[in-house]
Structures are given as C-alpha cells and as structure tokens.
Amino acid sequence: MIKREKIKDILSSTEFNRETTVMGWVKTFRNNQFIALNDGSCMSNLQVVVDFANTPEEVLKKITTGAAISASGKLVESLGKGQKCEIKADSVQILGESDPEKFPLQPKKHSLEFLREIAHLRFRTNTFNAIFKVRNALSFAIHQFFNERGFVYLHTPIITASDAEGAGEMFRVTTLPFDDTPRTDSGEVDFKEDFFGRSANLTVSGQLEGELGAMALGEIYTFGPTFRAENSNTTRHLAEFWMIEPEVAFADLEDNMNLAEDLLKYVIRYAMDKCPDELAFLANRLAEEEKSKPQNQRSELDLMSKLNFCLENDFERVTYTEAIHILKHSKPNQKKQFKYLVEDWGVDLQSEHERYLVEKHFKKPVILTDYPADIKAFYMRMNEPDADGRKTVRAMDILFPGIGEMVGGSQREERLEKLQQRMQEMHIPEEELYWYLDTRRFGSAPHAGFGLGFERLVLFVTGMTNIRDVIPFPRFPKNAEF
Amino acid sequence: MIKREKIKDILSSTEFNRETTVMGWVKTFRNNQFIALNDGSCMSNLQVVVDFANTPEEVLKKITTGAAISASGKLVESLGKGQKCEIKADSVQILGESDPEKFPLQPKKHSLEFLREIAHLRFRTNTFNAIFKVRNALSFAIHQFFNERGFVYLHTPIITASDAEGAGEMFRVTTLPFDDTPRTDSGEVDFKEDFFGRSANLTVSGQLEGELGAMALGEIYTFGPTFRAENSNTTRHLAEFWMIEPEVAFADLEDNMNLAEDLLKYVIRYAMDKCPDELAFLANRLAEEEKSKPQNQRSELDLMSKLNFCLENDFERVTYTEAIHILKHSKPNQKKQFKYLVEDWGVDLQSEHERYLVEKHFKKPVILTDYPADIKAFYMRMNEPDADGRKTVRAMDILFPGIGEMVGGSQREERLEKLQQRMQEMHIPEEELYWYLDTRRFGSAPHAGFGLGFERLVLFVTGMTNIRDVIPFPRFPKNAEF
Numbered sequence: 018m019i020k021r022e023k024i025k026d027i028l029s030s031t032e033f034n035r036e037t038t039v040m041g042w043v044k045t046f047r048n049n050q051f052i053a054l055n056d057g058s059c060m061s062n063l064q065v066v067v068d069f070a071n072t073p074e075e076v077l078k079k080i081t082t083g084a085a086i087s088a089s090g091k092l093v094e095s096l097g098k099g100q101k102c103e104i105k106a107d108s109v110q111i112l113g114e115s116d117p118e119k120f121p122l123q124p125k126k127h128s129l130e131f132l133r134e135i136a137h138l139r140f141r142t143n144t145f146n147a148i149f150k151v152r153n154a155l156s157f158a159i160h161q162f163f164n165e166r167g168f169v170y171l172h173t174p175i176i177t178a179s180d181a182e183g184a185g186e187m188f189r190v191t192t193l194p195f196d197d198t199p200r201t202d203s204g205e206v207d208f209k210e211d212f213f214g215r216s217a218n219l220t221v222s223g224q225l226e227g228e229l230g231a232m233a234l235g236e237i238y239t240f241g242p243t244f245r246a247e248n249s250n251t252t253r254h255l256a257e258f259w260m261i262e263p264e265v266a267f268a269d270l271e272d273n274m275n276l277a278e279d280l281l282k283y284v285i286r287y288a289m290d291k292c293p294d295e296l297a298f299l300a301n302r303l304a305e306e307e308k309s310k311p312q313n314q315r316s317e318l319d320l321m322s323k324l325n326f327c328l329e330n331d332f333e334r335v336t337y338t339e340a341i342h343i344l345k346h347s348k349p350n351q352k353k354q355f356k357y358l359v360e361d362w363g364v365d366l367q368s369e370h371e372r373y374l375v376e377k378h379f380k381k382p383v384i385l386t387d388y389p390a391d392i393k394a395f396y397m398r399m400n401e402p403d404a405d406g407r408k409t410v411r412a413m414d415i416l417f418p419g420i421g422e423m424v425g426g427s428q429r430e431e432r433l434e435k436l437q438q439r440m441q442e443m444h445i446p447e448e449e450l451y452w453y454l455d456t457r458r459f460g461s462a463p464h465a466g467f468g469l470g471f472e473r474l475v476l477f478v479t480g481m482t483n484i485r486d487v488i489p490f491p492r493f494p495k496n497a498e499f
Numbered sequence: 500m501i502k503r504e505k506i507k508d509i510l511s512s513t514e515f516n517r518e519t520t521v522m523g524w525v526k527t528f529r530n531n532q533f534i535a536l537n538d539g540s541c542m543s544n545l546q547v548v549v550d551f552a553n554t555p556e557e558v559l560k561k562i563t564t565g566a567a568i569s570a571s572g573k574l575v576e577s578l579g580k581g582q583k584c585e586i587k588a589d590s591v592q593i594l595g596e597s598d599p600e601k602f603p604l605q606p607k608k609h610s611l612e613f614l615r616e617i618a619h620l621r622f623r624t625n626t627f628n629a630i631f632k633v634r635n636a637l638s639f640a641i642h643q644f645f646n647e648r649g650f651v652y653l654h655t656p657i658i659t660a661s662d663a664e665g666a667g668e669m670f671r672v673t674t675l676p677f678d679d680t681p682r683t684d685s686g687e688v689d690f691k692e693d694f695f696g697r698s699a700n701l702t703v704s705g706q707l708e709g710e711l712g713a714m715a716l717g718e719i720y721t722f723g724p725t726f727r728a729e730n731s732n733t734t735r736h737l738a739e740f741w742m743i744e745p746e747v748a749f750a751d752l753e754d755n756m757n758l759a760e761d762l763l764k765y766v767i768r769y770a771m772d773k774c775p776d777e778l779a780f781l782a783n784r785l786a787e788e789e790k791s792k793p794q795n796q797r798s799e800l801d802l803m804s805k806l807n808f809c810l811e812n813d814f815e816r817v818t819y820t821e822a823i824h825i826l827k828h829s830k831p832n833q834k835k836q837f838k839y840l841v842e843d844w845g846v847d848l849q850s851e852h853e854r855y856l857v858e859k860h861f862k863k864p865v866i867l868t869d870y871p872a873d874i875k876a877f878y879m880r881m882n883e884p885d886a887d888g889r890k891t892v893r894a895m896d897i898l899f900p901g902i903g904e905m906v907g908g909s910q911r912e913e914r915l916e917k918l919q920q921r922m923q924e925m926h927i928p929e930e931e932l933y934w935y936l937d938t939r940r941f942g943s944a945p946h947a948g949f950g951l952g953f954e955r956l957v958l959f960v961t962g963m964t965n966i967r968d969v970i971p972f973p974r975f976p977k978n979a980e981f
Contacts, residue, residue: 018751018945023717025649040749042715042942057717057748058649085942087749112749113913113943120941137708137934138941140715149716153651160642167507167540169635174972175657175724176670176701176739178979188658188694190670190701192728195680195688206677212670212728212738214977219658219672226972226981233524233622234631235505235539241724242657246674246694256694257658266539267522267569267594269500431595452619452981459602459620460524460567461595463500490656490708495696497660499708499934 019087025058027092028101038089039063039104040112042141045124046080052109054088060146060294064095064103076109082124083115083141129486136490137499144302147295148487151288152475156240158287159261159471162280163238168263171230171237173223178215179449186246187218188256219244223262224466225396225453228429231264231464232456238263240471248494252483255472257492264466270398270411270428273465274384277415277424278332280469281382285324288478296320296478303480316419317376320480323418330381332415335374337388338362338403343378344370362407365392371421382423388412395439396453397427413467420477426467433457501569507540509574510583520571521545521586522594524623527606528562534591536570542628542776546577546585558591564606565597565623611968618972619981626784629777630969633770634957640769641722641743641953644762650718650745655705657724660697661931668728669700670738701726706744706948707878707935710911713746713946714938720745722953730976734965737954739974746948752880752893752910755947756866759897759906760814762951763864767806770960778802778960785962798901799858802962805900812863814897817856819870820844820885825860826852844889847874853903864905870894877921878935879909895949902959908949915939 021040041056041063049069053062065088069077080086090106097103117123121135122142132139139145163170176190192212193199199210208216223239230237239262246256263276289296300320307315318326335343344350344359344366357367366385374383387400390408397410411428430436436457440447447454475487485491490499503522523538523545531551535544547570551559562568572588579585599605603617604624614621621627645652658672674694675681681692690698705721712719721744728738745758771778782802789797800808817825826832826841826848839849848867856865869882872890879892893910912918918939922929929936957969967973972981 018749018754021749023649040944041717057715083941085944112945113939113941115941122941137711137937138715140712146716149651149653149712153653156652157642157646160639164639167505169631170638171631171635171971172724172741174739174974174979174981176726176974176979177981179981186674188672188674190672192668192670193677195675195677198677212730212976213974213979215979217979229619229981230622230631230971233539233620234628235523242654244658248694257656259654267500267503272500455619457595459565459595459597459604462522462567463594489653489712492656492658492695494694497656497658497695497697497699499656499659499661499711 021056021087023058024054024056024061024063027063027104028059028061030092030102033092033094033102035092036089037092037104038087039065040085040087043080043082043084043086043115045082049077052080052086052088054086055141057140057146060143060150060298064097064100065090065109066103066105067109068106072109076111079111079114080109081115081117081120083117083120083122085112085115086110087112129483133485133491140489143298145486147292147298148475148479148481149489150295151292151299151479152487154288154291155284155471155475155478158284159240159280161287162283163263166236168236168238169230169234171223171227171234171239172241173220173226173230173239175220175242176213176217177220178213178217179225185221187221188244188246190217190219221245222260222468224264224468225450227262227264227466228464229452229456231266231466232460232462235267236263236265250494252485255484255488255491255493258484258488259471261469261471262466264464266462266464268428268465269463270386270413270465273426273428273467274332274334274386274413277413277426277467277469278384281415281423281474282328284474285327285478289324296324299479299481306482318418323480324478326418327382332382332384333379334384334386335379336386337409338407340366340370340374340383340385344373347373347378349373363389363391368421371416372418375416375418382418383416384413385416386411386413388414393427395443395445396429396436398430399435399439411465417477420473423473423477424467424469426465428463428465431457431461431463433461503538503569505540506536506538506543506545509545509586510541510543512574512584515574515576515584517574518571519574519586520569521547522567522569525562525564525566525568525597527564531559534562534568534570536568537623539622539628542625542632542780546579546582547572547591548585548587549591550588554591558593561593561596562591563597563599563602565602565604567594567597568592569594611965615967615973622971625780627968629774629780630957630961630963631971632777633774633781633961634969636770636773637766637953637957637960638722640766641762643769644765645720645745648718650720651712651716653705653709653712653716653719653721654723655702655708655712655721657702658695658699659702660695660699661707667703669703670726670728672699672701703727704742704744704950706746706950707932709744709746709948710946711934711938713748713948714942714944717749718745718747732976734967737966737970737973737975740966740970741953743951743953744948746946748944748946750910750947751945752868752895752947755908755910755949756814756816756868756895759895759908759949759951760866763897763905763956764810766956767809767960771806778806781961781963788964800900805962806960808900809864814864814866815861816866816868817861818868819891820889822848822852822856822865822867826855829855829860831855845871845873850903853898854900857898857900864900865898866895867898868893868895870896875909877925877927878911878918880912881917881921893947899959902955905955905959906949906951908947910945910947913939913943913945915943
C-alpha cells in the first residue's frame with residue numbers, strides 16, 4: 018500500500034513544505050477541521066487540518082474518535098501553539114469507522130479499573146502506550162546488557178516434570194481427560210498415559226536448568242514466562258509473569274551483587290534515555306494520583322527522583338543479622354508502629370521492614386545478605402555457623418524504595434555432600450534432581466545467580482501501582498480473558 | 500572470588516608475559532603437563548602448562564576430563580603449533596573433581612542420540628556450545644532488528660482461555676483434581692471451579708493478541724514459547740517451541756513479505772558476523788555427516804553456501820496458482836517421481852514440492868502467495884475470486900532450501916463483515932473472539948503479520964537435522980526430562 022510516514026518521524030522532521038501521508042487513529046476532531054491523530058509510534062498526536070470545504074460531508078461525519086484514517090497533504094510549520102508542525106490535508110480517507118455511540122474510549126479520563134476490563138483496547142490510551150513503550154525499552158535493555166557481557170540467552174523449559182523446587186503452587190499441564198481418566202490397577206491416575214508419560218507442570222523458575230547451562234557455557238541468562246497457581250488476588254501477584262534469571266560460573270555472592278546492581282542501573286538508565294516523554298507522562302500521572310491520597314500515604318519521592326535514587330547511590334550491602342539489629346532498635350519498632358514487630362533473629366522480613374531500611378535508615382537501595390538457612394531455598398550455599406551457632410546461607414535480596422524486594426539471588430551450594438544433606442533435610446528426593454546433582458559430581462565450581470521479576474521492574478520504572486497494568490493481558494484467579 | 504579472565508578474551512589478547520587466572524573445565528590432560536581448558540566463553544580451548552615437578556601428585560591425579568580447575572600463571576606466546584598463546588601455570592587448584600570412571604563425556608565422538616539423553620551435560624561439547632551460541636546470536640539479532648525499526652516487543656499471554664484459532668491440539672492448564680473433580684448438576688466438569696474460572700490452555704500462537712497491540716501501537720512483535728499437544732515423534736516437531744510473530748498496522752502483504760525477507764537476511768548475516776568459528780565448526784560437522792550418506796541423499800549445498808544462498812538472492816515471489824502450474828508440468832511430476840503427484844488446484848503443497856521450487860526450479864528462496872482459502876486460517880484477507888471463481892487469501896509462506904516452510908503469514912481480514920462470514924463458515928463462535936472483532940469495529944485498518952518458528956531458523960542456520968538438538972531441553976511425546 019502507499020507508504021505512510023510514522024508520526025514519530027514527522028514530529029522530529031525539519032523538512033517542511035513537502036507532501037506526505039500519515040495513517041493512524043483519530044483521538045479528537047475539533048471544529049470539523051482539526052484532527053489529533055495518533056499512530057502508536059509515539060505518545061504525541063499529529064495535527065491534521067482538514068480542508069472541510071472540499072471534503073465530502075459523509076467523510077467528515079466519519080472522522081470520529083477511534084476511527085482509522087489515512088491523510089495526505091503538505092507538512093507545514095504550525096502557527097497554532099502546542100505543536101511544531103501539522104499536515105494540511107488534501108485528502109482524507111476513512112480506513113475504519115468507529116461508532117461514537119459504541120466506542121468505549123471517549124476523549125475523557127477513564128479509570129484504570131475500567132481500562133483493565135477492555136485490555137484489548139487500552140493500548141490506545143496515552144497511559145498504556147507509555148507503559149508498553151517503557152516495558153519494551155526495559156526488555157531490550159536487558160538483552161543488550163547481557164549480550165554486551167557475553168552471556169548466552171538460554172530458553173529453559175516452560176513445561177517441567179520436576180516440582181522439586183517448592184517455589185510455589187504449580188499449574189498442571191495435561192492432555193488426560195477428566196472423564197474416564199486412565200487409572201492404574203491400584204486406582205491412581207495413570208500419568209504414564211499423559212502426554213509426557215508423567216505428571217507435568219508449568220515452570221516456577223528456570224534457575225535449576227539455567228545452572229546446567231552456566232556450568233558449561235560460563236554465563237547464561239533466561240528471560241521467559243514463569244507461573245504460580247496461588248490464589249492471591251492482590252496488586253502484586255500474577256499467575257503468569259516474566260522473569261530474568263542470570264547464572265554465572267566461577268562467581269561468588271559479591272560478583273552476583275555487582276552484576277545485579279549493574280544490571281538494574283543499566284536498564285533504568287536505558288529507559289530514562291530512550292523514553293523521556295513516556296516517563297514524563299507517567300511521572301505526571303503518578304503525581305496526580307498521589308494528590309488524591311491523604312498526606313501521610315503519599316510517597317516522599319516522585320517518579321524521577323525514585324529512579325535517580327537508584328542510579329545515584331551505591332546499593333548498601335548489609336547482612337540479615339545487621340538488619341535485624343537495626344530494625345529491632347528502630348523507632349517504629351520501639352514505638353510499636355510496625356505491624357509486625359521485629360524481635361527474634363530468624364524471622365522473615367516484611368515489606369514494612371524492607372521499606373524502612375531503604376527509605377528511612379539507609380536512604381539507598383539495600384542488598385540484604387546471609388539470610389537464615391531456614392527461610393531460604395535448598396540450593397543456596399551454606400555459610401559456616403556464626404559464633405552463636407546460627408546457620409545462614411549466601412543469599413541476597415535487593416530492596417528498592419516503594420516496592421521492596423526487586424531481586425532475589427544467591428551463591429549456589431556447589432559442594433555435593435552439603436547439597437545432598439540439605440535436600441535430605443528438606444525432603445527433596447535426590448532421584449528427581451539427579452541431573453542437577455550431576456553438575457556437582459562432574460566439575461563442580463562456585464557459581465551464583467539471581468532472579469528479577471520483570472513486571473516488578475516495570476512497575477517500579479513506570480510508577481504504576483497495580484501489576485495488572487504493566488503486562489498486556491494479566492492472568493490471575495478467575496481471569497484468563499483475551 | 501579472585502577475578503578470572505575469560506578464555507575468549509585471553510585468546511584475542513596480544514599482551515603477553517603477564518600474570519592471569521583462568522577457570523574452566525578440563526577437556527584433556529596430556530603427559531601430566533598439558534591441559535586443554537574450556538570455560539564456555541568460546542569453542543577454542545586454552546592450553547595450560549602445568550609445572551608438574553612442583554604440583555602435588557594428588558592434584559595432578561585430579562586433573563581429569565570434566566574436572567573444574569582454576570589456574571594462575573603467566574600468559575606467554577606459545578611455541579607449540581595450533582595455538583597462539585598458553586598459560587605457564589604456577590598453581591593449579593581443583594574446584595570440582597570428575598571421576599573418569601563415571602563422567603559420561605569422554606574425549607571422543609559421541610552420537611547426538613546419546614547426547615540427547617544427557618542434555619544436562621551436552622552443553623559442554625563443542626557441537627552444543629556452537630549451537631547454543633548461534634541460537635543466542637539469532638535471538639539477539641531478532642530483538643535488535645525490531646528494536647531498530649521501532650517495533651514494540653509484546654508479551655502475549657501463554658495461558659489462554661481462547662481455543663478458537665484451531666491451529667492444533669492444545670495442552671490443558673488446570674488446578675482441578677482428577678479425583679473428585681467438581682461437577683455441575685448435569686455432571687459435566689465444572690470449570691468455574693478451575694483456577695481461571697474457565698477451561699484454559701497453553702497458547703498455540705500469540706497472533707490474535709498481537710493484532711490487538713498492532714492496532715494501537717502500530718508495530719509490535721512477540722517472541723515467546725508456543726505449544727502443540729500433537730503426538731508427532733519426528734525430527735521436525737516439538738511440543739514446546741519458540742515463535743516470533745510481528746504484526747504491522749497499515750501494511751499489506753507486500754510490506755509483510757519485505758519485512759520477513761529483511762528480517763531473515765538480517766539475522767542470518769548477524770549470525771555469520773558474530774559466530775564465524777561456531778558456524779565453521781558446524782559446517783564441518785555437517786560435511787562429515789553428509790559423507791556418511793549415500794551420494795543421492797547428500798545436499799547440493801554445504802552450510803555456508805546455503806546461508807549465502809539466502810543472503811545473495813532476492814526471494815522469488817510466486818502465487819500458489821503459478822506454483823501449481825510449474826509443479827504440474829515439472830519433470831518429477833510427469834515422471835511420477837514425486838510421492839504426492841500434483842494434479843488439481845487446491846491441494847496443499849508437500850515438502851518435496853516446496854523443495855523442488857526452491858532448489859531446482861527457481862534456485863532461490865521462494866515466497867508463495869495467495870493460497871486457496873480452503874486450506875488457510877479464518878483471519879486471512881480474502882481476495883476477489885479469480886476468473887474461474889476460485890477463492891484465495893492473501894497468505895504467504897517463505898520456503899527455504901532443505902527445510903521447506905520457514906515463515907507463514909498473511910494480510911489479515913480487516914473487513915468486519917467478511918471476517919464474520921468466514922468465522923461463521925468455519926464454525927468459530929463470535930462471542931469467543933468479541934475482542935478480536937472489536938479491532939474491526941473500532942478503527943479497523945489494513946494490517947499484516949507472520950510467524951517464524953525459532954527452532955526451525957536455528958536448525959537452518961546451524962545445519963542440524965533434528966529439532967531436538969537446537970533447543971536446550973526438548974519437550975516431545977513421553978519426554979519432559981530435566
């Protein structure tokens with residue numbers, strides 16, 4: 018078809034008084050003359066001035082919000098304020114109409130709740146255009162970061178038969194029927210008859226398979242979907258979400274912390290460089306949202322300050338044991354302002370504690386290390402017991418302002434006997450993970466890695482507050498629409 | 500831990516007579532003196548020369564194939580042939596042993612079948628190092644190509660409740676139990692009780708959701724896993740595979756063909772630029788494999804020629820109708836050498852026909868267009884019937900040497916009534932796809948897209964012949980190992 022020019026390119030063009038063609042969707046149409054046109058290439062609209070005297074009445078009538086049009090004419094410098102240039106259209110063609118009585122996106126403010134109901138159309142709003150541009154920039158930045166450092170992007174499996182990690186409830190993947198399900202002689206479901214010849218699930222993490230890659234290729238990362246069948250109807254949980262999991266051979270926890278800090282700074286900076294308009298819009302949106310909150314619930318930092326907070330500070334590295342000490346003696350703990358008071362070593366930290374450390378105490382992103390072994394996964398490397406005989410592991414969590422945990426990682430237990438002992442204690446059958454143990458049998462080496470929940474990163478960078486708004490089609494309990 | 504230098508960097512270094520540390524896995528150990536060390540960063544090994552007089556016997560004993568070691572010493576120019584430099588090690592530390600009696604990867608040629616059984620260790624072989632480096636390069640090239648052109652990377656859902664596309668058998672995703680499955684009063688399985696409140700599956704394609712994105716953001720692409728529950732135990736099928744699906748608003752079939760041709764040339768060129776050693780190795784591997792075949796089954800083109808064949812030729816664009824005419828009058832058809840003889844317009848083409856067109860007739864990659872409507876999907880744009888009243892759609896398939904179909908795409912039916920009519924004819928219930936139809940109700944516009952099976956691309960570029968060898972952990976009937 019005839020070549021159209023993207024609005025993004027036109028708006029940055031300095032070559033005026035030339036003929037061009039644009040195509041896009043009508044945002045508004047004023048005075049039978051001024052079309053605000055958007056084609057998705059950027060947030061800004063282009064003004065198209067219709068020659069209404071020479072445009073048939075039936076065409077003018079169809080220039081309504083949401084309609085798709087093609088407009089050809091001369092690109093000229095604009096006399097009006099608010100725009101640099103506009104198109105004086107010789108001809109306007111209606112590509113697809115949009116009945117104003119039925120089109121749900123009228124030129125007014127819609128609630129995020131309403132837009133979630135029409136997720137198939139919300140891409141056309143400024144807010145979601147901005148969110149998905151930022152999401153795209155962050156995705157690319159992640160690939161570019163690892164590519165520059167020679168990491169291999171590894172596609173770990175989505176369907177797994179292993180459910181040993183215990184990271185959460187899993188979805189079953191099956192082709193067995195619920196009616197007349199094949200049964201063994203003893204009456205149990207006969208998974209030998211299932212597609213994979215055994216019971217299979219959707220992965221909760223690519224880490225264990227990622228380790229297999231790292232223990233040969235050196236440095237790998239995954240970036241793929243992961244799943245939790247948890248019945249959590251919150252603004253922070255999804256049943257389907259994307260995760261980035263790098264894994265590095267010949268690396269310890271310090272290398273791991275350096276890598277994670279570098280990655281986060283790199284991708285935030287990239288988004289700020291590539292999406293200034295989108296972030297400015299989202300910062301403004303957040304500021305408006307904050308205004309509607311009571312003073313004491315407002316965030317101290319606006320969006321750009323929050324992003325800069327992460328770029329400009331070295332992340333503070335603190336052990337769990339030190340953090341417990343700080344929290345125990347903190348004002349909110351002593352004045353019993355925490356919902357969960359910090360008393361004993363060994364408890365898991367709550368979001369309020371994490372935010373206190375980041376926002377009040379250190380005023381920096383914080384990396385907490387060396388958590389109690391009892392609250393962490395089997396594959397984390399065991400430290401020597403401390404002077405009080407307490408057992409910790411080489412774990413690290415990165416805590417961010419407003420959002421709490423952004424990254425969780427660890428140095429892995431590379432010593433076969435220690436790993437086997439931990440698995441036994443945690444009732445993880447060795448035969449299910451023989452392949453994982455093989456990496457410790459044949460050329461084991463120190464290695465470390467972490468997981469970064471991608472939607473949590475997008476939430477943080479866009480300043481959105483509901484995770485369902487930063488993934489195109491969110492999946493959660495009772496919802497798999499579109 | 501102490502900073503190691505990657506072998507890839509050492510081998511390209513020109514700064515000799517300096518101290519350094521390397522870590523990696525022992526490939527071979529000769530004469531109690533010469534270690535061939537690999538750390539995954541490149542295919543080449545680095546020679547580490549052990550000072551065996553000053554190295555304890557118990558360390559020497561543990562330098563076995565597969566063991567992980569750390570070696571420190573001076574990087575010197577090598578006197579031996581076959582390598583530019585080597586490390587004169589002052590100290591060698593064993594990081595992880597590898598019992599020579601048990602380690603399955605001995606320094607000899609292993610069959611691909613055997614390596615598939617130990618997919619968790621096969622990354623350590625030259626062949627799989629090369630394959631996964633090429634796979635990584637192709638992945639990055641795809642992201643970079645679309646990023647340069649302003650496309651938005653869209654994560655379309657993996658779990659879907661829609662099964663309307665009919666692209667193939669689907670896997671069920673469920674949390675319902677097989678025992679005491681919830682039932683409605685009429686005795687049917689009560690999917691309202693399932694996690695998503697309805698029956699849900701693993702996606703077979705992100706296209707329909709991708710179209711929703713394109714009809715707002717302009718240009719999008721997906722790159723994610725897709726699934727088929729087909730009981731095909733072949734060298735060409737996987738139950739879980741990765742697909743790239745771009746979708747472009749204001750584009751027709753010609754734009755679509757241009758985009759696909761540009762993409763394929765870009766990513767093949769990128770792999771050739773970034774992975775010369777890996778491709779040389781794989782070309783050699785393929786040449787060896789070919790030698791073992793009878794003369795008449797050998798490929799006419801070696802790997803590099805096949806890749807250049809795609810870069811150097813404009814893809815030939817031919818309608819299905821023309822192709823049928825060519826095939827009908829071709830020698831193999833007239834001499835009845837085709838297994839499936841081409842007689843009537845309307846039949847689907849077989850791999851032998853596709854390869855004849857590419858390899859014998861045109862001697863170029865071929866794009867076949869305008870297929871009979873009856874053998875294509877409901878969403879493809881209907882052409883006007885031809886002089887004989889035959890109905891075709893604006894579909895295109897790209898055919899490659901050796902492999903047949905590499906890309907399948909189409910201009911989409913943007914006209915609401917035509918689309919509804921097709922859906923009715925094909926018994927696709929409108930209410931299930933109301934959201935898809937909404938894009939035609941509100942600002943519809945011409946648009947087009949295609950799907951590229953990622954593993955098929957990796958097969959083509961690596962010259963491998965079994966699709967299970969180009970994905971880290973293949974899933975197929977009766978197999979979800981690792």
